[in-house]
Amino acid sequence: MRLINSKDKGFKAFLSSLAERGGGDAGGARSALSIEERVRNILDDVRKRGDRAVSEYTSRFDGVDLKGRLEVGKKEVDRAFKSVPKKDMAILELSASRIESFHRRQLQNSWFFTDTDGTVLGSRVTPLERAGIYVPGGKAAYPSTVLMNAIPAKVAGVDEVVMCSPPGKDGINPYVLAAARIAGVDRIFSIGGAQAVGALAFGTRSVPKVDKITGPGNIYVATAKRLVYGAVDIDMIAGPSEILVINDGTGDASWIAADLLSQAEHDELASSVLITTSREMAGLVIKEVTARLKALRRSTIARKSIENYGAVIMAQTLKEAAAISNRIAPEHLELFVEKPFELMGLIRNAGAIFLGRNTPEAAGDYLAGPNHTLPTGGTARFSSPLGVEDFIKRSSVIGFTADGIDALGGYVKRFAEVEGLTAHAESVGARIKRRKR
Numbered sequence: 001m002r003l004i005n006s007k008d009k010g011f012k013a014f015l016s017s018l019a020e021r022g023g024g025d026a027g028g029a030r031s032a033l034s035i036e037e038r039v040r041n042i043l044d045d046v047r048k049r050g051d052r053a054v055s056e057y058t059s060r061f062d063g064v065d066l067k068g069r070l071e072v073g074k075k076e077v078d079r080a081f082k083s084v085p086k087k088d089m090a091i092l093e094l095s096a097s098r099i100e101s102f103h104r105r106q107l108q109n110s111w112f113f114t115d116t117d118g119t120v121l122g123s124r125v126t127p128l129e130r131a132g133i134y135v136p137g138g139k140a141a142y143p144s145t146v147l148m149n150a151i152p153a154k155v156a157g158v159d160e161v162v163m164c165s166p167p168g169k170d171g172i173n174p175y176v177l178a179a180a181r182i183a184g185v186d187r188i189f190s191i192g193g194a195q196a197v198g199a200l201a202f203g204t205r206s207v208p209k210v211d212k213i214t215g216p217g218n219i220y221v222a223t224a225k226r227l228v229y230g231a232v233d234i235d236m237i238a239g240p241s242e243i244l245v246i247n248d249g250t251g252d253a254s255w256i257a258a259d260l261l262s263q264a265e266h267d268e269l270a271s272s273v274l275i276t277t278s279r280e281m282a283g284l285v286i287k288e289v290t291a292r293l294k295a296l297r298r299s300t301i302a303r304k305s306i307e308n309y310g311a312v313i314m315a316q317t318l319k320e321a322a323a324i325s326n327r328i329a330p331e332h333l334e335l336f337v338e339k340p341f342e343l344m345g346l347i348r349n350a351g352a353i354f355l356g357r358n359t360p361e362a363a364g365d366y367l368a369g370p371n372h373t374l375p376t377g378g379t380a381r382f383s384s385p386l387g388v389e390d391f392i393k394r395s396s397v398i399g400f401t402a403d404g405i406d407a408l409g410g411y412v413k414r415f416a417e418v419e420g421l422t423a424h425a426e427s428v429g430a431r432i433k434r435r436k437r
Helices: 011-020 028-049 051-062 074-083 086-104 143-156 174-183 193-202 219-228 253-264 279-293 299-309 318-328 340-344 361-366 402-418 422-436
Strands: 002-005 111-114 120-127 130-134 160-164 187-189 212-214 242-247 271-276 310-314 332-336 352-355 392-399
Touching: 002 011, 002 279, 011 299, 011 318, 028 051, 028 193, 028 219, 051 193, 074 174, 086 143, 086 174, 130 143, 130 193, 143 160, 143 174, 160 193, 193 212, 193 219, 242 253, 242 318, 253 271, 253 279, 253 299, 253 332, 253 361, 271 279, 271 299, 271 318, 279 299, 279 310, 299 310, 332 340, 332 361, 340 352, 352 361, 402 422
Parallel strands: 002 310, 130 160, 130 212, 160 187, 242 271, 242 332, 271 310, 332 352
Antiparallel strands: 111 120, 120 392
């Protein structure tokens, strides 16, 4: 794990490598264009041939013959629900309860007011009719992703939540199906990849067209989401995971090392960075990371991540550490310091902020309550975690009285004339004339 001083010549280059690491795959720009072309072809095929195309791609990419049955039946969900051990079911339910409790605080209400001339103005909040959530699958299982995507949609009041997840040879993982039942998912389809995104975006005979698609996935899923944006809304284009820890020299180095590796094990492009004001702590953390890497189950993945995108940055002060963090705008930010609330005042850009030494990032992944679907790749500069607000829309409400249009109509008419829009002007002028008769 490299040690970099904020004043080193290579410091800016390292920050650039963090920002650019999710821009494509190992093949570079040419390969990225090839991926986009392949995904575009899949989407076009799904739009034209619907279920047949989805089934064929599932057979080709996942090795699963759906035999024309894309949707998971109630009996299969029931079997999965019963197969999950009670102690694990209790954890899923605890997580769901905490996630729901947090997200209920995000609910927004419609509001209206009447101004001095009697005009009614306001904002009407309504939920989306149908949301599609994508849950990665196959060899892995992510029930936490189900809970984090479906529960905010249900809290928002979405009429129907549709889930897609790629099947393994034995179908969708039972924990994922159990989480879907707990979260109130209405329909489940055992399809994944770009073909699932296409099915949700355009609709097929079996899969209903949705208004918005949320949830993470590989580069093919991310590319598909980007390409269907406009036909439907999407949450974000999720990149590789990342964690940044700010430390003031206090605390246990082994805890920091463990937290850094919790992200490094995700994939080779994950980023794990410590910014500290203590050279002693820097050395201790590097030693701990090296030692712990050997014992990790996913050590090969974590090692590549640490070697390419892991670093300990030496800062002169915590103020400088905060400034560097704001430039990176990390997905996960741990304030591993004596006075985290004070330091938080200097933080402007972060997906999620973890306060103090007793708050590991992993707690936020599963059941702290806030959403773990977070902006990555520096997008925390302008975007936010997934939440209830992602599943609602606002309509402006305007209601003039006769006196109100008389009072303001002349100004509206003149404004339209300034812009050369005479029909606009006349639509207001007609009302004023009628009142003057």
